[in-house]
Structures are given as structure tokens and as C-alpha cells.
């Protein structure tokens with residue numbers, strides 16, 4: 373008896389499914405997972421070498437790869453608008469067609485480190501609560517030159533990027549990363565790396581107080597968020613304004629652009645979404661890949677399952693959630709456990725960061741695990 377016949381015979385239908393998220397572990401008819409790998413570009417590889425990599429991916433139970441084709445510095449696809457490194461995406465689409473692996477174009481949406489932009493359009497960039505522009509003094513690392521999504525010119529820049537990629541024949545989808553503001557509070561496990569303690573929201577990491585954001589909030593609420601709020605950190609309407617600004621870009625501009633060309637649209641998202649002003653539970657995408665990098669949060673593997681349960685429960689529009697796992701901090705046995713924890717919590721599959729970090733022992737574990 374297969375699962376459908378069992379459910380029909382039991383008369384339980386959806387009730388049984390709803391009550392038993394971990395049921396597949398004891399049942400041969402568990403839903404087929406869809407598994408992904410983020411892939412950072414490597415220069416100078418031939419079409420044949422990329423094809424061999426995708427064959428390996430497919431053989432080990434993965435369905436989709438996410439090549440990083442726009443880094444905020446360079447494009448890895450044919451374009452006359454951005455500094456181009458190499459037309460990698462075109463080679464990968466061809467290799468994907470030959471191997472049956474889906475190709476999703478991974479882009480850094482909001483950081484823009486192209487001199488033409490941060491030199492000529494500094495007003496496009498996010499500004500922190502001390503008045504510093506990310507164009508000139510980015511937080512944490514030099515590449516944190518985030519643009520602000522309140523600006524029509526910025527919305528148009530990102531829309532055009534998605535449109536250019538979506539027009540590539542054979543591409544399955546566009547994958548948004550860095551679709552947010554800079555972290556007002558970094559994941560706790562990263563504090564020592566930057567030699568900081570972020571026990572509250574400090575002004576130098578709190579964005580965005582650019583003229584556009586201030587004017588738009590002023591028009592909405594009658595208050596300047598920089599000078600008129602007693603405590604901007606706890607002011608709910610001001611927080612919500614910033615969440616909604618990114619949500620508008622995603623739902624009303626980028627998602628329609630990808631779908632118009634017949635592509636799916638997904639995003640890499642944060643479990644601690646409030647810290648990056650990324651309220652992705654309200655987004656309208658085709659799938660979500662939360663980066664559940666447990667070591668960044670000083671957490672163990674059960675934390676991955678707890679986050680997934682909460683996130684899946686909070687989604688306004690129910691779409692698949694794929695568990696993003698950080699391979700460098702997972703021994704092969706732990707990767708197996710992380711996969712099980714994820715699937716038991718209702719994930720639709722896993723996404724590994726990243727291809728280059730997967731050792732031969734990892735591959736061996738994955739082949740047995742994902743084909744089972």
C-alpha cells in the first residue's frame with residue numbers, strides 16, 4: 373500500500389499529514405526532497421569541466437545549483453551594463469540542460485561596490501543613525517556598501533539586474549541574496565571575529581536614515597525618525613517601515629519581473645530576520661533558503677529544526693523552505709544529522725554552502741543519504 377492508498381484507507385487524509393510531520397521516517401513513501409548547492413564562481417574552467425561538476429552534483433542527489441553570478445562587484449554573465457568577469461552563467465545553463473540540473477542565478481541584490489555607482493551616486497546608499505553613508509564608510513567590511521531600497525533609482529537598478537538574468541534562455545530561476553539592510557546586530561558567533569559586543573542596537577550599525585527614508589516616514593507618520601523619536605530602536609512603526617521598504621521591492625518589483633519571464637524567484641534569508649530588517653515571512657517568493665548556520669549562533673543541530681518549525685509556521689504564503697546548511701562546520705556524520713533534523717521539521721530539502729567546501733567524505737555521505 374502506498375502512502376496515498378494508506379491515507380485514503382485510513383480516512384485520515386490531511387489530518388494524518390498535519391499531525392505527523394516526521395512520519396516519512398517510518399514510511400517508505402516520504403516526499404522527495406529537492407536539494408540545492410550554492411556555487412561560488414571559479415575563473416577559467418571550460419564548459420566540459422562545469423558539466424562534469426554538475427554530473428557529480430546530480431549523481432549525489434542534488435537537483436539545483438545556485439551559481440553566484442553577480443557579487444556586487446562583478447557579473448559572471450554577458451552584460452554591457454556591469455563590469456563582467458566571465459560569461460559563466462551561459463556555460464552553466466548549457467551544462468544544466470545536458471545534465472538535468474536546474475540553474476538558479478544567485479545575486480547580491482543590495483550591496484553595490486562598483487565604483488561608477490558609489491562614486492557618482494552616493495545618494496543611492498544607506499545611511500546609519502550617526503549620519504555615515506555606506507558608500508563611504510561601510511559597516512564591518514569594505515564590501516558592505518548597501519544601497520537603500522527607498523530610492524526609485526535603486527529599485528530600477530535591481531529590477532534591471534533581475535530582468536537581464538530572467539531573459540536568459542534555459543535559466544530556471546533568480547535567487548536573491550543580501551536582499552536587506554546591513555546587520556544591526558550580527559549573529560553572536562561572529563562578534564569575536566569583529567571584536568565587538570552587540571548587546572543592543574548601536575547607531576553606527578542601524579540603517580537607514582537617508583533623506584529619502586526620513587522624508588517618506590515623515591510623510592507617513594509626521595515624525596522625522598532621526599530627530600523626532602524618543603527611542604528609534606523600540607519604535608515599532610519605524611521598524612515596520614523599514615521591513616516594508618524591502619518587502620515592497622521584493623514583492624512588487626522583483627518577483628513580478630522574474631515571473632513575467634517565466635522564471636522562479638527564491639531568496640537566501642536570515643533566521644534572525646529583525647536584525648537585518650528582512651521580514652521574509654511576508655514575502656511572495658517561490659521558495660526560501662534560510663541560512664541556518666548554527667555555528668554562527670553558537671547553537672547545536674537541534675536549533676536548525678527549531679528555526680525551521682518557527683519559520684515554516686510564520687510564512688504568510690506557504691511555499692517550500694529549504695534548510696541552508698554551512699558545510700565547513702559540519703563533519704559528514706553531522707551533515708547527515710542536520711539533514712534528518714531539517715526534514716523532520718518540515719523542510720522541503722537542503723541547500724549546502726558551498727560546493728567548494730564539500731569534501732570527498734561529505735560526497736560519500738550525501739550519496740547514500742539523498743538517494744535513500
Ligand SMILES: [Zn+2]
Nearest residue numbers: 520580582585
Ligand atoms: Zn534610506
